[in-house]
Amino acid sequence: MIRTVKLTTFASLMLAAGLSFAADNIKIGVTGPYTGGSSSMGVSMRDGVKLAIGEINKAGGVLGRQLQAVERDDEAKNERGVQIAQELINKEKVVATLGFINTGVALASQRFYQEAKIPVFNNVATGSVVTQQFKAPEFPDNYIFRNAAHDSIQAPMIVEEAIGRRGFKKVAILADSTNYGQLGREDLEKALTAKGVKAVAVEKFNIKDVDMTPQLLKAKEAGAEAILTYAIGPELAQIANGMTKLGWKVPMVGSWTLSMANFIDNAGPGGEGARMPQTFIQEPNTVKRKAFIDAYLKTFKPKNNRIDSPVSAAQGYDSVYLLAAAIKQAGTTDGPKVREALESLQTKVEGVVTTYDKPFTHDDHEAITANIPVFGEVKGSRVVYAYEEDRQKGSDIRTKAVKKEAAKQPAKK
Amino acid sequence: MEILLQLIYSGVALGMIYAVIAFGYQLTFATSDTLNFGQGEALMLGALVALTLVDGMGLNYWLAIPIVCAFGLLQGAVVERIGVRPAIKIKSEFGWIMSTIALGIIFKNVAENVWGRDDLKFPSPLPEAPMKILGANVLPMEILVIAGAVVMMLAVEFFNRKTIYGKAVVATFNDRDAAKLMGINTGLVITFSYALSSLTASFAGMLIAPLTLTGATMGSVLGLKAFAVAIIGGLTSGMGIIVGGIILGVAETTTGFYLSTGYKDVPGLVLLLLVLAVKPAGLFGKSAIKKV
Numbered sequence: 001m002i003r004t005v006k007l008t009t010f011a012s013l014m015l016a017a018g019l020s021f022a023a024d025n026i027k028i029g030v031t032g033p034y035t036g037g038s039s040s041m042g043v044s045m046r047d048g049v050k051l052a053i054g055e056i057n058k059a060g061g062v063l064g065r066q067l068q069a070v071e072r073d074d075e076a077k078n079e080r081g082v083q084i085a086q087e088l089i090n091k092e093k094v095v096a097t098l099g100f101i102n103t104g105v106a107l108a109s110q111r112f113y114q115e116a117k118i119p120v121f122n123n124v125a126t127g128s129v130v131t132q133q134f135k136a137p138e139f140p141d142n143y144i145f146r147n148a149a150h151d152s153i154q155a156p157m158i159v160e161e162a163i164g165r166r167g168f169k170k171v172a173i174l175a176d177s178t179n180y181g182q183l184g185r186e187d188l189e190k191a192l193t194a195k196g197v198k199a200v201a202v203e204k205f206n207i208k209d210v211d212m213t214p215q216l217l218k219a220k221e222a223g224a225e226a227i228l229t230y231a232i233g234p235e236l237a238q239i240a241n242g243m244t245k246l247g248w249k250v251p252m253v254g255s256w257t258l259s260m261a262n263f264i265d266n267a268g269p270g271g272e273g274a275r276m277p278q279t280f281i282q283e284p285n286t287v288k289r290k291a292f293i294d295a296y297l298k299t300f301k302p303k304n305n306r307i308d309s310p311v312s313a314a315q316g317y318d319s320v321y322l323l324a325a326a327i328k329q330a331g332t333t334d335g336p337k338v339r340e341a342l343e344s345l346q347t348k349v350e351g352v353v354t355t356y357d358k359p360f361t362h363d364d365h366e367a368i369t370a371n372i373p374v375f376g377e378v379k380g381s382r383v384v385y386a387y388e389e390d391r392q393k394g395s396d397i398r399t400k401a402v403k404k405e406a407a408k409q410p411a412k413k
Numbered sequence: 414m415e416i417l418l419q420l421i422y423s424g425v426a427l428g429m430i431y432a433v434i435a436f437g438y439q440l441t442f443a444t445s446d447t448l449n450f451g452q453g454e455a456l457m458l459g460a461l462v463a464l465t466l467v468d469g470m471g472l473n474y475w476l477a478i479p480i481v482c483a484f485g486l487l488q489g490a491v492v493e494r495i496g497v498r499p500a501i502k503i504k505s506e507f508g509w510i511m512s513t514i515a516l517g518i519i520f521k522n523v524a525e526n527v528w529g530r531d532d533l534k535f536p537s538p539l540p541e542a543p544m545k546i547l548g549a550n551v552l553p554m555e556i557l558v559i560a561g562a563v564v565m566m567l568a569v570e571f572f573n574r575k576t577i578y579g580k581a582v583v584a585t586f587n588d589r590d591a592a593k594l595m596g597i598n599t600g601l602v603i604t605f606s607y608a609l610s611s612l613t614a615s616f617a618g619m620l621i622a623p624l625t626l627t628g629a630t631m632g633s634v635l636g637l638k639a640f641a642v643a644i645i646g647g648l649t650s651g652m653g654i655i656v657g658g659i660i661l662g663v664a665e666t667t668t669g670f671y672l673s674t675g676y677k678d679v680p681g682l683v684l685l686l687l688v689l690a691v692k693p694a695g696l697f698g699k700s701a702i703k704k705v
């Protein structure tokens with residue numbers, strides 16, 4: 001009798017514990033600038049994340065628990081990012097954090113997650129150093145992952161497009177004075193040197209500058225045939241407008257930010273023809289992508305049915321599925337276990353950018369390799385495939401190239 | 414030569430953008446010895462209100478001008494009543510500095526919530542294709558800004574020199590207490606000058622918005638540059654503002670081209686320091702001797 005009572009008590013206790021355990025949501029931090037100059041990326045990323053979380057929850061969640069996004073606006077400010085990191089770790093007790101649009105904010109905030117052993121998923125920030133901050137051998141384990149095309153992929157792509165494919169001999173670099181612009185400029189110069197070319201003009205400008213005449217005149221006088229850019233939307237638009245004013249129009253090729261809605265809208269006709277590397281183009285050429293685009297348009301109703309930053313939305317969406325797969329595999333939300341699971345993902349994760357087949361290893365935390373991004377072009381105020389060939393092959397999923405195959409680049413024109 | 418001409422054109426256009434904003438500083442200084450440090454924000458509000466009228470409600474650009482000006486009048490009066498009057502009343506030397514800055518921040522935050530923080534495009538009322546003048550390109554909109562600045566200067570000078578109300582303004586500046594004894598309602602004059610200064614800022618915002626981008630943060634950098642222009646030109650001279658604007662604008666574009674774009678803001682600010690050291694009242698300012 002006593003034994004039965006004991007058992008019953010034990011069982012009911014178990015049940016209670018189990019219930020409260022099941023009721024506990026899995027909290028995921030989502031941080032990015034939802035206001036300000038880079039908000040089109042932040043908001044699109046957040047919406048992509050929300051979409052994926054909604055789908056996963058509808059299908060029963062992960063480990064029988066619901067996912068819950070804890071959204072914080074870091075305003076693209078380093079100090080806000082640090083505050084948010086501490087809040088998410090200590091107060092909200094998140095399992096992992098997705099986000100970071102701005103390289104500077106990522107670099108300032110990641111330290112806290114690394115120390116707390118909580119995985120961080122950079123789904124937009126592109127600075128090359130972001131995933132290298134805590135790499136071996138100084139740090140035994142790195143908690144920083146990324147599923148965005150980093151700058152050391154983008155810069156060579158930009159140079160290849162301008163020098164290799166389109167055969168420009170003289171190019172000028174225009175970059176803004178932020179961390180993003182100047183780190184990108186270095187990457188561009190490195191990539192140009194590798195091609196044996198030196199930029200004829202290297203100019204910079206400040207955020208909020210309204211006149212780009214001197215920079216453009218210098219490029220023009222140096223005989224530049226194309227302008228390579230590393231900056232964000234509003235200032236890129238001023239470059240395009242400045243070219244219209246000078247009556248001097250050369251192609252713009254630059255980092256993926258040329259796809260930002262605030263560049264396309266503010267530059268108007270001057271922005272047409274700008275080209276940039278993109279991991280995702282809003283074109284429903286696979287079942288998964290169609291479902292994603294339809295759901296996004298239906299849920300968030302962006303203006304003119306154009307996702308403000310399709311790349312950010314797609315990468316945000318994919319990052320949730322990657323994380324969910326890792327939590328499922330780990331069978332727990334314990335940080336180190338989730339990291340181990342991410343580094344050895346057994347299931348293939350079908351995302352909208354690509355299908356992730358073992359995207360990470362212990363020493364490689366980049367899910368996107370140089371063969372995945374394609375070139376996008378601004379055409380009719382939207383970003384479309386720059387090359388017909390890429391568009392036709394758009395439905396072929398480009399999967400991550402493992403190191404030894406890295407030499408095999410996508411077909412050159 | 415053609416390049417120098419292009420740089421000068423762009424510099425003049427840029428300088429005029431600064432100058433139209435700088436007028437606002439001058440107007441309030443001319444009556445109450447105070448400045449509205451929220452000038453950049455008044456400009457931003459004017460531009461955003463105009464954007465709502467033109468883009469959102471489909472009003473003609475030219476018809477929207479009086480409405481935006483009326484809005485500016487009101488906004489300026491509010492700033493004076495809330496922020497400046499209490500400080501003047503208690504004869505606080507610096508209270509108005511903090512309160513105008515604070516009001517500026519409040520306006521910015523309100524604008525961020527109403528219009529969002531993204532930079533928006535302002536549809537240009539004039540063709541966006543450049544015109545060729547003597548071999549260099551100018552945008553029609555830039556000419557409009559230059560014309561606007563000159564008209565503003567003339568209007569302000571005319572008002573101050575020829576009208577009875579302008580004389581009241583000048584009298585208030587020269588000696589507030591004496592003006593009061595002469596029957597001038599100095600409080601009203603000061604309120605009016607703030608209203609007028611925000612009116613010019615709103616109008617300036619509307620003028621320059623098609624050239625710059627429109628957004629809640631557009632005023633901060635421009636407001637600061639305009640302040641430099643007001644100091645260089647002199648806070649008491651309409652002519653000075655125009656010349657100061659041209660000097661700063663041309664200095665920026667030519668340094669950017671001939672030296673380095675990384676240093677383009679430096680010469681203008683060095684000039685500012687020089688002016689402050691050598692002729693603190695500004696290049697065209699009359700140095701007033703204050704008797705204490």
